[in-house]
Every structure is written in structure tokens, then in C-alpha cells.
Amino acid sequence: MPGAERNKEGHPRSDVLRIAIFGGSFDPIHLGHLVAASEAAEKLDLDKVLFVTAARPPHKTPVAPPEARHEMVVLATAHDPRFEASRLELDRPGFSYTVDTLRQARRLYPQAELFFITGADAYRDMDGWHEADALPELAQLVAVTRPGYPFSIHPFFQAHIRLLDILDYAVSSTMVRERLRAGRSIRYLVPFEVEGYLAKHGFYR
């Protein structure tokens, strides 16, 4: 097929869109998130990464309100055409269960090949997630490496999860919040726009 678009393996690329859901509390979003999504997009030949802000995460209570966390995700993803900030979980009432998000994504993109990305830490207790057994049928599960979190996956998911070795960037939202609280700089840990947003709105101080 001369001139046809080719994927990383050199095969002609099919028309099927490859879309990944990257869910997170994003409290706030940082460069570790962006590096992880970019590495996954490159290694999996993705067309789109949807950053889905967990409005009401079932397992933790974020510090900043959902709309503010989402606004920072919008700012952080604006410059990369592969990235999109998604309101899926913000516009849905109740806890932000991944299984519901993946079902909704299947309805929105019936023809697409769907992926769900999380870092190594999130997979450790995935067997305890809401309707966990249904997750592998809804999307290809992808775990990216994260410094400080050795892989340990529940046996059920072992067979269903693809592991991606990505660039180590040992930043966390907790670190960003702690540095702000201590009056320290967060430059090069978050995008400039997010740094500006936080300077203006003062969350986490």
C-alpha cells in the first residue's frame, strides 16, 4: 500500500481509532501525568488520550473541587492535539467508577479500540474496584511504570494487563500540594499554565 499511513510496526494503519482513557483525581495534574500519557500514546500508537477527571473518586477525597481540577486538566492538555480533557465523570452523578466510564466510552466510540491507562500504584488494588471483573472486557488495560511503585498485580488482572515501561518522573500530586503548603516552588513539576492557575486561585496553600 504505497503512501498508506503506517503504524510503529510498519504495517498499514487501519481506520479504527485507538483511544485511551486516562483517569485520575488530578489534584492537581502534573508533568508525571503528561509524560505517562505521552509515552503511552507513542508506544501504543494512540490517536487520542482522554484525561478523565475523577469528579468523586470512590477511594479518596480530593482537596480541590472537581471543576477546578478539571480546569487545570484543560489548561495542561490544550497544547497537545493527542490529548483531550473529558467531562465524562464530572457530568455524571454519584461515585466516579471506572466501569461506568468505560461503558460510556464504548457507547460514545462504538468503533474504536479502547484502552484504559493507569500507573503501577493504581493496579495494586484493582481487584477491589467496582465491578472489577467487567473491566478487561470493556478496554485493554495498560499499566505504566511509576518510580517507587514496584509492579504487583492481582492474579486475575495479570493476564489482562499490558505493562509499559516508561520514562521515570517521580512527581506526585501529593508532592505538589506539600510544596505549595510549604511555600516552595512547583516549577517544572506542573505545566506553566497550571502553576499560574494555582498562584491565582490558591488551592493547597
Ligand SMILES: Nc1ncnc2c1ncn2[C@@H]1O[C@H](COP(=O)(O)OP(=O)(O)OP(=O)(O)O)[C@@H](O)[C@H]1O
Ligand atoms: N509520576 C507518575 N508516573 C506514572 N504514572 C503516574 C504518575 N503520577 C500519577 N500517575 C498515574 O496517573 C493516574 C492518576 O494519578 P493521580 O491523579 O492520583 O495522581 P497522583 O500523583 O498519584 O496523586 P496523589 O499524590 O494525590 O495520590 C494514576 O493511574 C497514577 O498511577
Ligand SMILES: O=C(O)c1ccc[n+]([C@@H]2O[C@H](COP(=O)([O-])O)[C@@H](O)[C@H]2O)c1
Ligand atoms: O472504579 C473504581 O472502583 C475505582 C477505584 C479506584 C480508582 N479508580 C480509578 O483509577 C484512576 C486512578 O485513580 P487515582 O486515585 O490515582 O486518581 C481514576 O480514574 C479512578 O477513578 C476507580
